[in-house]
Amino acid sequence: MRSKQRRFNAKGLGKTKMSVRKAAAKLRIGMLGAAALLGMSAVQALAAGDVQAGKAQSIVCSSCHGQDGASAIDPSYPQLAGQNERYLARQLKMFQSGERDVALMTAQLIGKSKQDLDDLAAYYASLPAKAAEAIGSDAEIALAQRIYKGGIAEKGVAACSSCHGPNGAGNAQAGFPRVSGQSSAYTAAQLIAYREGNRKSDEVFGGMMRGVSKGLSDREIVALSDYISGLN
Numbered sequence: 001m002r003s004k005q006r007r008f009n010a011k012g013l014g015k016t017k018m019s020v021r022k023a024a025a026k027l028r029i030g031m032l033g034a035a036a037l038l039g040m041s042a043v044q045a046l047a048a049g050d051v052q053a054g055k056a057q058s059i060v061c062s063s064c065h066g067q068d069g070a071s072a073i074d075p076s077y078p079q080l081a082g083q084n085e086r087y088l089a090r091q092l093k094m095f096q097s098g099e100r101d102v103a104l105m106t107a108q109l110i111g112k113s114k115q116d117l118d119d120l121a122a123y124y125a126s127l128p129a130k131a132a133e134a135i136g137s138d139a140e141i142a143l144a145q146r147i148y149k150g151g152i153a154e155k156g157v158a159a160c161s162s163c164h165g166p167n168g169a170g171n172a173q174a175g176f177p178r179v180s181g182q183s184s185a186y187t188a189a190q191l192i193a194y195r196e197g198n199r200k201s202d203e204v205f206g207g208m209m210r211g212v213s214k215g216l217s218d219r220e221i222v223a224l225s226d227y228i229s230g231l232n
């Protein structure tokens, strides 16, 4: 039964506003955690962009990502609205350099300066995120919630909430992405890409998403992606 529409309020999940260092200790990901801290200082060097200058460049982007950055023409394309600026700026730079290897996105960024990319990131970060409905059976939801909040210790899967937040809003300062409200098809594709080693854009964070996704089965990925799409 995949027809049930659900919305989640994760307030009951408890306050997980711990520092990355504490989170790393808790997750026993010593090396990964240390790499995350290094990654953060590199990420912190990013300059802030200009929202209006970003908006002026966004017309071409809206043909795929939607006028509001949250109504993509294809359900497998990501929402950008409300994503944090640090994360967006990093992804745009990695698409441009090919470090995040997606030819379709690389082609959109030819000739753009670092400032252009920062401006685009600032613009999309300034737009309001759009909430979505979660889909999935009761059993799927229960499975996903268990993994999101607690991970899977025996498979070395860390709890998603420790980095992406109890309600999936991410961590803007650390540049950890918002995952809530994201298209389920996009999230599933990314988790598979990390797991198969095809997405390596987490290198600066010590490969933490490749590590996390390694232990996830296809079924767990689908359940998590459906669940996250309606988390708020």
Ligand code: HEC
Pocket: 057, 058, 060, 061, 062, 063, 064, 065, 076, 077, 078, 079, 080, 083, 088, 091, 092, 102, 104, 105, 108, 109, 120, 177, 189
């Ligand atoms: C032809 C369609 C198309 C156009 C035009 C386009 N994009 Fe994309 N964009 C995509 C697709 C598809 C993806 C997902 C790539 C993947 O599979 O990882 C994506 C991914 C992204 C991401 C990564 C989001 C995340 O959560 O990691 C960002 C940021 C982005 N696009 C920004 C832009 C900007 C800014 C522009 C305009 C300069 C733009 N896109 C133009 C199709 C497009």
Ligand code: HEC
Pocket: 078, 147, 148, 157, 158, 159, 160, 161, 162, 163, 164, 175, 176, 177, 178, 179, 187, 190, 191, 200, 201, 202, 203, 205, 208, 209, 212, 224
């Ligand atoms: C130790 C911290 C950490 C944990 C735990 C973690 N993530 Fe992540 N996640 C990240 C970081 C950092 C990124 C961005 C990496 C990059 O730039 O590719 C990310 C990226 C993602 C993305 C890609 C977002 C996008 O817009 O493309 C998804 C989806 C995701 N994580 C889901 C999950 C799920 C589901 C779990 C739990 C099974 C999880 N994460 C656990 C830190 C974490």
